[in-house]
Amino acid sequence: xxxxxxxxxxxxxxxxxxxxxxxxxxxxxxxxxxxxxxxxxxxxxxxxxxxxxxxxxxxxxxxxxxxxxxxxxxxxxxxxxxxxxxxxxxxxxxxxxxxxxxxxxxxxxxxxxxxxxxxxxxxxxxxxxxxxxxxxxxxxxxxxxxxxxxxxxxxxxxxxxxxxxxxxxxxxxxxxxxxxxxxxxxxxxxxxxxxxxxxxxxxxxxxxxxxxxxxxxxxxxxxxxxxxxxxxxxxxxxxxxxxxxxxxxxxxxxxxxxxx
Amino acid sequence: xxxxxxxxxxxxxxxxxxxxxxxxxxxxxxxxxxxxxxxxxxxxxxxxxxxxxxxxxxxxxxxxxxxxxxxxxxxxxxxxxxxxxxxxxxxxxxxxxxxxxxxxxxxxxxxxxxxxxxxxxxxxxxxxxxxxxxxxxxxxxxxxxxxxxxxxxxxxxxxxxxxxxxxxxxxxxxxxxxxxxxxxxxxxxxxxxxxxxxxxxxxxxxxxxxxxxxxxxxxxxxxxxxxxxxxxxxxxxxxxxxxxxxxxxxxxxxxxxxxxxxxxxxxxxxxxxxxxxxxxxxxxxxxxxxxxxxxxxxxxxxxxxxxxxxxxxxxxxxxxxxxxxxxxxxxxxxxxxxxxxxxxxxxxxxxxxxxxxxxxxxxxxxxxxxxxxxxxxxxxxxxxxxxxxxxxxxxxxxx
Ligand SMILES: Cc1cc2nc3c(=O)[nH]c(=O)nc-3n(C[C@H](O)[C@H](O)[C@H](O)COP(=O)(O)OP(=O)(O)OC[C@H]3O[C@@H](n4cnc5c(N)ncnc54)[C@H](O)[C@@H]3O)c2cc1C
Ligand SMILES: Nc1ncnc2c1ncn2[C@@H]1O[C@H](COP(=O)(O)O)[C@@H](O)[C@H]1O
Numbered sequence: 001x002x003x004x005x006x007x008x009x010x011x012x013x014x015x016x017x018x019x020x021x022x023x024x025x026x027x028x029x030x031x032x033x034x035x036x037x038x039x040x041x042x043x044x045x046x047x048x049x050x051x052x053x054x055x056x057x058x059x060x061x062x063x064x065x066x067x068x069x070x071x072x073x074x075x076x077x078x079x080x081x082x083x084x085x086x087x088x089x090x091x092x093x094x095x096x097x098x099x100x101x102x103x104x105x106x107x108x109x110x111x112x113x114x115x116x117x118x119x120x121x122x123x124x125x126x127x128x129x130x131x132x133x134x135x136x137x138x139x140x141x142x143x144x145x146x147x148x149x150x151x152x153x154x155x156x157x158x159x160x161x162x163x164x165x166x167x168x169x170x171x172x173x174x175x176x177x178x179x180x181x182x183x184x185x186x187x188x189x190x191x192x193x194x195x196x197x198x199x200x201x202x203x204x205x206x207x208x209x210x211x212x213x214x215x216x217x218x219x220x221x222x223x224x225x226x227x228x229x230x231x232x233x234x235x236x237x238x239x240x241x242x243x244x245x246x247x248x249x250x251x252x253x254x255x256x257x258x259x260x
Numbered sequence: 261x262x263x264x265x266x267x268x269x270x271x272x273x274x275x276x277x278x279x280x281x282x283x284x285x286x287x288x289x290x291x292x293x294x295x296x297x298x299x300x301x302x303x304x305x306x307x308x309x310x311x312x313x314x315x316x317x318x319x320x321x322x323x324x325x326x327x328x329x330x331x332x333x334x335x336x337x338x339x340x341x342x343x344x345x346x347x348x349x350x351x352x353x354x355x356x357x358x359x360x361x362x363x364x365x366x367x368x369x370x371x372x373x374x375x376x377x378x379x380x381x382x383x384x385x386x387x388x389x390x391x392x393x394x395x396x397x398x399x400x401x402x403x404x405x406x407x408x409x410x411x412x413x414x415x416x417x418x419x420x421x422x423x424x425x426x427x428x429x430x431x432x433x434x435x436x437x438x439x440x441x442x443x444x445x446x447x448x449x450x451x452x453x454x455x456x457x458x459x460x461x462x463x464x465x466x467x468x469x470x471x472x473x474x475x476x477x478x479x480x481x482x483x484x485x486x487x488x489x490x491x492x493x494x495x496x497x498x499x500x501x502x503x504x505x506x507x508x509x510x511x512x513x514x515x516x517x518x519x520x521x522x523x524x525x526x527x528x529x530x531x532x533x534x535x536x537x538x539x540x541x542x543x544x545x546x547x548x549x550x551x552x553x554x555x556x557x558x559x560x561x562x563x564x565x566x567x568x569x570x571x572x573x574x575x576x577x578x579x580x581x582x583x584x585x586x587x588x589x590x591x592x593x594x595x596x597x598x599x600x601x602x603x604x605x606x607x608x609x610x611x612x613x614x615x616x617x618x619x620x621x622x623x624x625x626x627x628x629x630x631x632x633x634x635x636x637x638x639x640x641x642x643x644x645x646x647x648x649x650x651x652x653x654x655x656x657x658x659x
Binding site: 011063091093094098121122124129134140141157158159160162169216220221222223224225226227230235236238244247248251253257260 | 263297433437443446468517521524527596620631635637640644
């Protein structure tokens with residue numbers, strides 16, 4: 001079983017602060033992490049390898065610095081890591097990212113591909129399904145449990161709004177995972193040693209046989225026009241007094257505007 | 261890099277360094293330099309006082325290509341159904357779609373898969389000029405393969421300029437496949453959609469970086485321009501019982517699916533979790549301290565006739581099931597009153613409830629950021645305030 005896990009290195013958005021003067025993000029000092037959902041994807045792949053045998057390859061498209069995330073994945077137990085890095089990839093939207101990942105996956109060959117449900121920087125949740133389309137593979141989103149997996153068959157639970165679907169598919173297939181699926185393991189000592197020594201395979205535009213018109217900013221149908229700070233409501237009214245008084249004032253306010 | 265600094269023009273003023281959301285600009289030998297973190301967001305281009313930052317790849321367009329774009333005209337809404345009933349977000353999309361179509365002077369189309377008849381007529385009454393229906397029973401249940409192939413064919417047949425779909429589990433799963441098939445852009449979770457008065461392109465606004473910033477996205481060179489929108493973000497349009505429109509039936513021609521939905525298992529917790537429809541939501545965060553804190557909220561919610569929401573912290577602690585979670589990774593709600601109890605107000609929570617009509621924040625800590633978005637703020641202990649409030653509301657309502 002050849003399993004590829006797509007992982008993305010992202011800034012830890014929970015740590016990001018806004019500069020109140022310029023209304024821009026302050027990235028300084030914000031650590032780069034493996035996208036949290038992707039840790040669950042790695043864990044799922046490792047568990048399937050333990051059950052059925054095979055190899056787990058982690059794949060990322062990003063700047064050279066993304067190598068650290070790949071090494072962390074090896075420390076968790078991945079067998080191999082591939083870094084897709086090329087100046088031509090820069091500025092890719094989800095369409096161009098998915099095209100690029102799919103080109104690489106075709107070269108590497110996979111029976112199963114795992115992605116996180118979404119990346120916490122862009123939050124689009126589009127790269128998984130789009131990559132599946134480029135690969136000509138079926139996909140199942142938001143899987144929260146793998147009920148059964150065999151060499152050519154998988155049955156999973158897909159998280160929906162008020163419950164879950166039980167979905168089956170033939171292989172090859174692409175799966176996107178949610179946090180409920182599993183608890184990602186911590187790197188072992190042996191894993192950490194392996195991560196230090198591991199050779200990261202690097203691939204660029206020519207290695208994946210990509211059409212330059214489909215890459216990076218040039219290949220991206222969407223463009224960011226501008227970025228701005230979200231507006232906050234300014235009409236707040238603080239209600240003072242003892243708890244009794246506060247509740248009474250609040251009720252008076254709500255009655256006045258005929259809410260209750 | 262897609263964006264570069266012209267060293268001869270750069271004065272090293274550092275204005276661009278602060279403007280970059282990705283921290284991708286550094287100073288090298290007194291000049292700005294853009295590194296690999298660049299996401300081509302173009303913020304720096306507008307702030308540079310010297311005009312020293314430029315795009316290297318000009319996205320020019322030949323006339324032949326432009327003519328092809330002009331073939332795409334109407335606005336199309338994907339109307340999702342569940343158990344044969346159109347889901348609420350579809351009507352909200354028709355409201356947004358109608359507005360856009362009127363601005364462009366074009367038609368509003370709706371696509372309905374796996375249902376038909378009366379439901380198609382409802383779409384007309386909510387604003388559609390034309391409804392394309394495929395009522396084949398295979399489409400009754402959502403399936404990525406069949407839905408994406410069918411919608412892609414319909415889009416290719418009708419060539420809409422804009423396609424909108426709900427950012428529901430189904431929409432978020434199969435719409436990206438459609439965009440990939442059509443070689444066009446897709447913008448997720450839009451909170452605002454407008455037409456650029458000059459270029460007539462669709463301006464799509466969405467939160468990014470966990471709601472820390474907003475981005476306006478364009479898809480100028482490809483059609484259709486596709487967007488998903490979260491439930492309860494757009495307002496419904498006007499319902500006219502006598503509005504008439506055309507219903508076009510299409511067949512499901514030989515579409516195979518590799519995945520199969522065997523069963524849907526409903527999992528609704530014992531309390532009402534109907535957050536999307538509730539007029540009143542009482543939400544609790546880590547401040548509720550445990551399952552018994554949750555009881556206190558539930559009593560208030562019952563007195564108001566509303567539902568209980570939660571922050572992720574409360575869900576992660578296991579005090580409240582995930583289905584109650586409000587925020588970036590939970591539900592988007594917009595009730596008449598949202599009462600946030602013991603919630604600090606992290607952006608990831610705010611993006612899910614900010615558009616509520618009235619926000620009441622109850623928090624011990626006067627510095628909690630939740631007060632920044634609150635209509636009414638009460639600094640205090642929720643275990644004192646909430647029971648009092650419940651009692652008074654019951655008295656008022658004679659419960
Ligand atoms: C990728 C990502 C996605 C996320 N998605 C979501 C999401 O969808 N929804 C979400 O909510 N969060 C989300 N988060 C988490 C978010 O960043 C915050 O961690 C979370 O919202 C904090 O929850 P809280 O306000 O309940 O807890 P805390 O931040 O711990 O705040 C508790 C508050 O309770 C107050 N308090 C304590 N005791 C009392 C009392 N007796 N009376 C009154 N006040 C009291 C305290 O003063 C404090 O302000 C996400 C984070 C990430 C990284
Ligand atoms: N640059 C990338 N390299 C590798 N995988 C990615 C990349 N971007 C996104 N992914 C994968 O796609 C998932 C969804 O990302 P997104 O569509 O950006 O929310 C992530 O959880 C990753 O598994």
